[in-house]
Amino acid sequence: MTTDDRPIPSVWARPSRGRREQPALSRQQIVAEAVRLLDAEGVDALSMRKLGTRLGAGATSLYRHVANKDELVELAVDEVFGELRAPDMSDPAHWREATIACAQGIRAVILRHPWMASMLGAMAYLGPNLMRLSEDMLAMLEAAGFPLAEANGAMNTVFAYVLGMTGSEAAWLTMLARSGQSEDEWAERLKPAFEDLHRTHPRLSALFTAQADEDPGRRREEEFAYGLNRILDGVSAARTTPA
């Protein structure tokens, strides 16, 4: 137990177990493990060495399958977007429900992998999985009576909203998680500064107190749905065949 774990250069003890017990490393495996590491320990914990160790490999071995850390992250982002299954877009009459389902799907994916928020602002994402989703949404909106240009505008608007809203949400949640405090503890900690807030920012203060005894998760869901519905209201006028 103590003799053979030291790398003694002896011909007899040479392991010689073929490297091909497993295919050892593959791009898919690396990306999947990277996603797992990011989910578990957050964006700062992703280092090539740690990822290598998790895969039972040296750090630099990863570079045989991935050019950069940046490329690895790009692949991880696309991998996560691959979780998205396009919702049922068969019935054009339900374009609103389908769009809402799609938006909530994206939101759920980002909240499941909060590190995505940090990435999306730092890279122009053009991966195949999101392109497929875009094409499907365009087709659905066109079938629902939107001219292509309007469909594009509507989709971009919805998508930007989802990104912005969910990005802030994810950032807030990871900040909470990192500080190890609950949402209520945070509110409690702000109580002292509240007197000033009420004086200088009465409206913000009123909103805070009004939201104090709601379930935060539920409240965020409803706020997300509220804005989304207003956007769909505004967008629906662009249809050529109203309903």
Next chain:
Amino acid sequence: MTTDDRPIPSVWARPSRGRREQPALSRQQIVAEAVRLLDAEGVDALSMRKLGTRLGAGATSLYRHVANKDELVELAVDEVFGELRAPDMSDPAHWREATIACAQGIRAVILRHPWMASMLGAMAYLGPNLMRLSEDMLAMLEAAGFPLAEANGAMNTVFAYVLGMTGSEAAWLTMLARSGQSEDEWAERLKPAFEDLHRTHPRLSALFTAQADEDPGRRREEEFAYGLNRILDGVSAARTTPA
């Protein structure tokens, strides 16, 4: 010239120039220089040592005025949001124009400092400058006939949209800048893959070709304005006194 730049421990050559020629270092100065460095060289180039050198100081001196690099970045973000002057919100009848002006102001600020995009997804921003702006916008929307809760929903929706849209925009632009290519060169480079795109994603392909000979900057401006107007359309129904 070659003799006195070596730190010889001689009492005679002791510099003795009072450290207080300038107040040396201050938090304001550090943050301002950090913003300048971020603007000039991008987010990866911000390191404590480089920033210190720029200020004619050692790297670790900064820690007397700033707790962390993270805190420094937080301060830099708030500093930049300080550029925002709340637009004229005196006339409640022009709430739409005022909101548009505010949104375009935020967009302009982020595009002027594209590194902001990477930060906003990675931190929950609660700085005083944005809080002031939020309070002003709430006041304006309330004066325009929105109940406070609806004003809050509208503001959050608009703000999420601006963040998402402009964030993607900034990410794309910094990617272009880093690759040193122009937008047209990028389109040219994608020409080979275009045949496939047309086959598998006909709608996206159609949109690309339709946008090929527009000025990209103008096009982005218009897309931004389009979505913003749809959102304001959808939101305006929540006013109690319609107009």
Next chain:
DNA sequence: CCAGTTAGCGAACACTGTACGCATCGCCGG
């Protein structure tokens, strides 16, 4: 004029991403 507070700094530590070259493996043509 002296004590105490404080700003700045040099050195050091634990890590990071990544380039390079070497060892080793499965395979494949002769």
Next chain:
DNA sequence: CCGGCGATGCGTACAGTGTTCGCTAACTGG
């Protein structure tokens, strides 16, 4: 059967990172 070959993993090394810890030297209040 076997020798070379391309692919794969990895040890080492390098330049650079954020941050801590004492040390010096200046300013400031009594």
